[in-house]
Amino acid sequence: MDLINFRVGHKTISLKILDILLTERYEGNLTSLPNENKSFIGVKDYMDTPTPIFDLGIVLNNQSTHKTNAALTDLLAEKEKEHQLWLNALEESLLTGVAFTQSTDPEKCAFGRWYGSFKTDNEDLQNILNKFDTPHRALHAMAGELLELQKTLSKDKLIHIFEEKKRHIFNQLIRLFESAREQIILDYKPIIIFTTKDGITPHIGLLVDKVEDNINVKKEDIKPLDKLTSVGFDVDPQTKNMMRGLIKMKNKHTLLIDPSAIFRPEHLANQEEEETEAYGLF
Numbered sequence: 391m392d393l394i395n396f397r398v399g400h401k402t403i404s405l406k407i408l409d410i411l412l413t414e415r416y417e418g419n420l421t422s423l424p425n426e427n428k429s430f431i432g433v434k435d436y437m438d439t440p441t442p443i444f445d446l447g448i449v450l451n452n453q454s455t456h457k458t459n460a461a462l463t464d465l466l467a468e469k470e471k472e473h474q475l476w477l478n479a480l481e482e483s484l485l486t487g488v489a490f491t492q493s494t495d496p497e498k499c500a501f502g503r504w505y506g507s508f509k510t511d512n513e514d515l516q517n518i519l520n521k522f523d524t525p526h527r528a529l530h531a532m533a534g535e536l537l538e539l540q541k542t543l544s545k546d547k548l549i550h551i552f553e554e555k556k557r558h559i560f561n562q563l564i565r566l567f568e569s570a571r572e573q574i575i576l577d578y579k580p581i582i583i584f585t586t587k588d589g590i591t592p593h594i595g596l597l598v599d600k601v602e603d604n605i606n607v608k609k610e611d612i613k614p615l616d617k618l619t620s621v622g623f624d625v626d627p628q629t630k631n632m633m634r635g636l637i638k639m640k641n642k643h644t645l646l647i648d649p650s651a652i653f654r655p656e657h658l659a660n661q662e663e664e665e666t667e668a669y670g671l672f
Contacts, residue, residue, distance in 0.1 A: 391609065505526070612646055
């Protein structure tokens with residue numbers, strides 16, 4: 391069986407090549423229609439056939455990748471601002487002698503705790519994040535160094551050293567924060583997969599993050615999900631209905647899904663194909 395893998399957030403999903411009519415870049419140019427299904431994001435024509443488009447990020451992750459990315463860029467902007475405030479507090483302490491109460495431990499500040507636990511599959515973003523460690527540690531270390539020098543140096547010399555370290559260390563952090571946010575935005579190039587049940591007409595469109603690769607698997611390579619979904623956690627009926635099995639990759643699994651089963655009303659699930667073509671979207 392020939393499959394194509396797609397990325398949706400941290401998940402990888404697989405579709406049979408025969409279920410795919412076309413993939414195209416998502417430009418946000420959908421026609422909105424009233425609907426209570428939060429994963430339904432609009433309608434787009436495929437060969438003059440209006441086709442409903444669903445966001446698989448919402449289906450599988452309960453949130454669109456666009457919103458996930460926006461939250462991450464906002465978080466990075468917030469952490470940059472926190473370090474600016476940290477630096478302002480240090481400068482005030484050096485100028486006035488008021489006690490410096492901010493953390494000097496890079497692993498205990500809010501960013502350090504987040505940084506130590508955050509993981510991403512985006513290799514380019516991870517490469518940028520890896521570069522934070524040295525300047526971030528140096529920034530926190532400068533507080534201890536300058537507070538110690540405060541005992542012996544004049545205020546003018548102390549502030550001169552502060553400004554030099556600020557230009558060298560903090561500006562490097564600012565550039566890294568900017569690069570990380572830019573990478574998140576640039577890397578997100580979602581596509582629409584137009585799926586089909588008959589190889590000719592469109593069924594639904596699925597919004598995913600990107601195409602990963604092609605694979606060929608045997609039927610026995612697809613592990614059933616019956617036991618997995620029956621114990622330990624709940625899967626909503628619509629999502630459970632579309633999942634067809636797990637396929638073992640190198641160090642992860644990909645989820646095989648059947649687009650013909652997505653969002654089909656329960657009372658039509660066992661009907662003949664010709665009776666379910668209008669599968670009750672609206």
